[in-house]
Amino acid sequence: MQKYNYQALTPDGKTIRGTMIANNDEELKQLVAKAGNTVVKYTKLAASEQGGKALSLKLVGNFCSQLGAILKAGLPLASALDMLYGKTEPGPLKKSIGKIYEMVQKGNSLSDALAEQGKAYPTLMLNMVKAGEMSGDLDVTLNKLADHFAKEQKTKNSVKAALRYPKMLAIITLAVVILMVSVVLPKMTSTMDQNNLPVLTKILLGLSDFILDNAIFIVIGVLLLIIVIPMIKNIDKVRYTLDKWKITMPKVGKLMKMVYTARFARSLATLYEGGIQLIDAMQMCTSIVGNVYISDKMEDAIYRVKKGESISKAMSSTNVFDPMLTSMIFVGEESGVLGDVLIRVADYFDEESDNATKALTGLLEPIMLIVMAGVIVMIILAILLPMFQSYENI
Secondary structure: OEEEEEEEEOOOOOEEEEEEEEOOHHHHHHHHHHOOOEEEEEEEOOHHHHOOOOOOHHHHHHHHHHHHHHHHOOOOHHHHHHHHHHHOOOOHHHHHHHHHHHHHHOOOOHHHHHHOOHHHOOHHHHHHHHHHHHHOOHHHHHHHHHHHHHHHHHHHHHHHHHHHHHHHHHHHHHHHHHHHHHHHHHHHHOOOOHHHOOHHHHHHHHHHHHHHHOHHHHHHHHHHHHHHHHHHHOOHHHHHHHHHHHHHOOOHHHHHHHHHHHHHHHHHHHHHHOOOOHHHHHHHHHHHOOOHHHHHHHHHHHHHHHOOOOHHHHHHOOOOOOHHHHHHHHHHHHHOOHHHHHHHHHHHHHHHHHHHHHHHHHHHHHHHHHHHHHHHHHHHHHHHHHHHHHHHHO
16 A cells, blocks of 8 residues: 555645555546545655655564454444554554554544555555455455465565574674684784795685785775665666576575465465455555566556466466466466465465475575685684695795
């Protein structure tokens, strides 16, 4: 959903201004027209202007689970929010629930109140809640969302865990190299003939002198890289290239593709089961998946579906998801039970995603160990070779 500032004309010709939440420009015009007014001009508010820092998936999942359970017990929405506000620990979620409660008390729908929180709640949740309100199954929708966010959090944690060990090895390797090159190696070779040292030792001593002489500049350079790299990664062309590389590089690309497939399949199944039209659900999943290369390919696929092509064929042409996904969607289209098929395929890819993250860890760990061992062996040789050379001379 998008937040708009708009200017409109009333039937008697007066100019009014206001703010409204809508899925797109056309829906904004329709909503304003329902009130008997005509949109003259409008502007979209940027994410920073809409406010509301994104809540963690864990908090959002807990909110959906608890609110769904209270509504299922038969309490009205306002009373449910009031009860939930009272039992929530102080923090960003409690503050958000308080604002939502105030808006619902004033007659706003839950979907509009959630959208008013800016980036606090995912787009998938906003659209699902809106569909749940229209169908009258808001409690069921919230429970489905709670299940979805729990599985999404599990996948996210699995990926983080898979990358944690390689990161630690990289940091340890860097620390050992700096210590050995800048402290140990110069002390060990200080009493030796500097002109007769092996080439490897001379190279590492030169690196040692460079580190010691430019330590301040190196630290500043590292800090600048920490600041600049995220900025560079956010440049459209750079991010597009990096995201494409994630799913096309050898070995790792196949595993990452499985993770993205699981995320897309789960989101699509949740939205479709929640009453969202399939093309609209695909459009929403395109922005949820978190890869701009995949999003770009899926935009082309959605355009082809709108032109009359089957969903399975259009998605298959993108080559950004595991072929099993498009095959199962084809089965669902042909059999007329696409909703059931999507649920089953989402469960399948959730399990495959876990296996992929474990395989990713198994692939990265030996590579990092080999690199770490190679670097340390090279430094040890640089220390021992001059010693052996000295013994031979003696």
